[in-house]
Amino acid sequence: MCSPWRWSDVLNRLGLMALHQLDPERAHGLAIKALKSGLLPAGRATPSRRLRTSVGGLNLSSPVGIAAGFDKNAEVAQPLARAGFGWIEVGAATPRPQPGNPKPRLFRLSEDRAAINRFGFNNDGMDVIAERMAAYQGDAPLGLNLGANKDSEDRAKDYATVLKHCGKHLDFATVNISSPNTEKLRDLQGAEALAALLDGVMSARAGLPRSIPIFLKIAPDLTDGELEEIAVVAADAGVDAIIATNTTIDRAGLRSHHSAQKGGLSGAPLFDPSTRVLARLSSITPIPLIGVGGIGSAEQAYAKIRAGASAIQLYTALIYRGLGLVDEITKGLDKLLKDDGYTSIAEAVGTDRVRWLT
DSSP states (O other): OOOHHHHHHHHHHHHHHHHTTSOHHHHHHHHHHHHHHTOSOOOOOOOOGGGOEEETTEEESOSEEEOTTTTTTSSSHHHHHHTTOSEEEEEEEOSSOBOOSOSOOEEEEGGGTEEEEOOOSOBOOHHHHHHHHHTOOOSSOEEEEEOOOTTOSOHHHHHHHHHHHHGGGOSEEEEEOOOTTSTTGGGGGSHHHHHHHHHHHHHHHHTSSSOOOEEEEEOSOOOHHHHHHHHHHHHHHTOOEEEEOOOBOOOTTOOSTTTTOSSEEEEGGGHHHHHHHHHHHHHHOOSOEEEESSOOSHHHHHHHHHHTOSEEEEOTHHHHHOTHHHHHHHHHHHHHHHHTTOSSHHHHTTTTGGGGGO
């Protein structure tokens, strides 16, 4: 007879098979509803002391976080913490609610273990999201991805506005200038525009009841010169950590018939390019780094850490593996660290950076 845990694994697989018969965005909505209803199993791993880490002043019991985009409207932060994530990032949130881009806008690339989205910052707006975050009582640190309204006359101001309104409920906030789905948003990655944007965000942080870490999320589609420029501006502004990276507009090597869809590509094909960006940043800036992009196993999470990340986030792999992946990565990462003789995440950070720079 199967053990209870094996039954949960079976149910997880059956649930994924059923969801994959549906439109991807509808399937995601059902997954959110299931989490809200408590239908999905909680995580099983209790992180060991070896997995404790600090990134940009944020103390984590586990480096494994959920990336922004999964819980756009802060509806399931508590269940995600119970599922085993060491830290939670919700959003992106904009000052005013907005519907985002026309549907369909989410595509599974099953052959590539990837996804393409062009959501366009669809969300319920900062007022509703702030109320939900205020009710959060989980142990995992909670953060918000800051965004700008598509029709805003001053997008830089939007980021500061959201932080001012929501900041008292947050453990950290992320400045998202790297989504490819809002026209000209990535223009904010230029040195002059980025410096002005971050100045406004840091001023907004100064007015909060307590100071919180500010992270900067960048695109993978940047040259070495652009990365160096961003690193200098981020350091001058006092950014606490850089998240590398968001989705890519590159389509090299894809097999799926959805590969020509417009939007940001995430998932397995992003692992190598995003890790190269991570390693490059690790070699040019002392700012702590967070590795995101293509992580689908403990080995890949470990590779991000050894390339220079102090913590990691995942999202797209959950589409193909379900929430059981969180437990798998948490346990596997602990074993990999132990096998290599490390007593902490910090000891492993950047130890294999050179491999990604050649």
